[in-house]
Structures are given as structure tokens and as C-alpha cells.
Amino acid sequence: MDSTHRLVPLFTSQQIASRISELAAEIKRDYHDRCPLMLGVLKGSFVFLADLVRQLDFPVELDFIRVASYGAGQETSGRVKLLSEPVAAVEGRHVLLVEDIVDSGITTDFINGWLKAKGTASVKLCALLDKPSRRRREVGVDYRGFVVPDRFVVGYGLDMDEKYRNLPGISVLNGE
Ligand code: 5GP
Numbered sequence: 001m002d003s004t005h006r007l008v009p010l011f012t013s014q015q016i017a018s019r020i021s022e023l024a025a026e027i028k029r030d031y032h033d034r035c036p037l038m039l040g041v042l043k044g045s046f047v048f049l050a051d052l053v054r055q056l057d058f059p060v061e062l063d064f065i066r067v068a069s070y071g072a073g074q075e076t077s078g079r080v081k082l083l084s085e086p087v088a089a090v091e092g093r094h095v096l097l098v099e100d101i102v103d104s105g106i107t108t109d110f111i112n113g114w115l116k117a118k119g120t121a122s123v124k125l126c127a128l129l130d131k132p133s134r135r136r137r138e139v140g141v142d143y144r145g146f147v148v149p150d151r152f153v154v155g156y157g158l159d160m161d162e163k164y165r166n167l168p169g170i171s172v173l174n175g176e
Helices: 012-032 046-053 106-116
Strands: 007-013 037-042 061-067 081-084 094-102 121-131 141-145 171-173
Touching: 007 012, 007 061, 012 046, 012 094, 012 141, 037 046, 046 094, 046 106, 061 106, 094 106, 106 121
Parallel strands: 037 061, 037 094, 094 121, 121 141
Antiparallel strands: 007 171, 061 081
């Protein structure tokens, strides 16, 4: 795709699909009678959210929140900006935040604060990937797909300068 980067496969689409089935079973156990508002964090979570909701056979609602923290690099700027809030009213709702990856935790922490200020009934977090070694904010991941090492990963919705989101699996990006 880009000759300056080498992609080293980490999780295949089959591995991701089977882990998502397990996560869906956990989510069903907790939310089957609560019609959660599943809130995807754009853009990275769009593939994960689409696959996850199709494994849920009970009523859910969907919306998106869009934030920016990284700019064009691989390091968080430490500042999060709300680019677009959900259209749905979140007040009184059981919100399940759906993220591609929790790294420093700064993004999640910001969104949690924003949601709580809006008066949600509850907020839990479902993250496909978790990089706990990089944490700078304490963030509880209630439903976790995979723990990943401190490497920059792409694919399955995750980008590097907007590239690679379309890859069906997840790879480590090596080199510059
Ligand atoms: P945090 O605020 O937890 O440091 O970062 C959250 C966001 O940073 C994620 O939603 C994602 O967009 C981006 N991010 C963190 N680590 C990675 C990574 O390894 N690969 C990619 N593509 N994005 C990452």
C-alpha cells in the first residue's frame, strides 16, 4: 500500500470476528433489557461498531461522537476537541461507549466527563484494543477485545494519516 511502511499482521479478520462474538455475549448479558445507546467514537470505531451491533439480537440504539486528539502524528496531543456531539439525547440513557483503542486514556476520560455532565444514567466502555502500558488517565475498560503491546497499529478502522482504515485485519506499522 505504502512502500515506506511495513505491515506486520497482528490479528486476522477471523480472530477479530470470533472475539467480537464473545464480547457481544457479555454485552447481551448486561444490556438485553436496557436498550443501550451505543456511542461510537469516530472515526476509528466505525468498522468495529458495525460488526459488533450485528452480533446483538436485542434492541439497541446507535449514535456517534467525534473527537480529535492526535492530529496527524502517532502521539496524542494531550488535548481533546469535541468535533461533533451525538444527535441523540444522552440524558437518562445507559450509554455504551465504543472505541477502537484506548491508549493514554485521555480521549476516553474526556468523553466520560462530557457524558456525565449531560446526566447519563450510566456509562460503560467497550474497546476493541487496549494498550495499558501507555495509560496516563485511569480508565476502566468494561468490555475489552484484545490487549496490544506498545506499538502503533492500523487496519479495521484504525488509521495512520487516514490510510489503512480499510484493511480487514489489524497490523503493526513498522518503519517510516
Ligand atoms: P488516547 O486518548 O487513549 O491516547 O487515544 C485514543 C485514540 O488515539 C484512539 O481512538 C485512536 O484514534 C488513537 N490511537 C491510539 N493508539 C493508536 C494506534 O496504535 N493506532 C492508531 N491507528 N490509532 C491509535
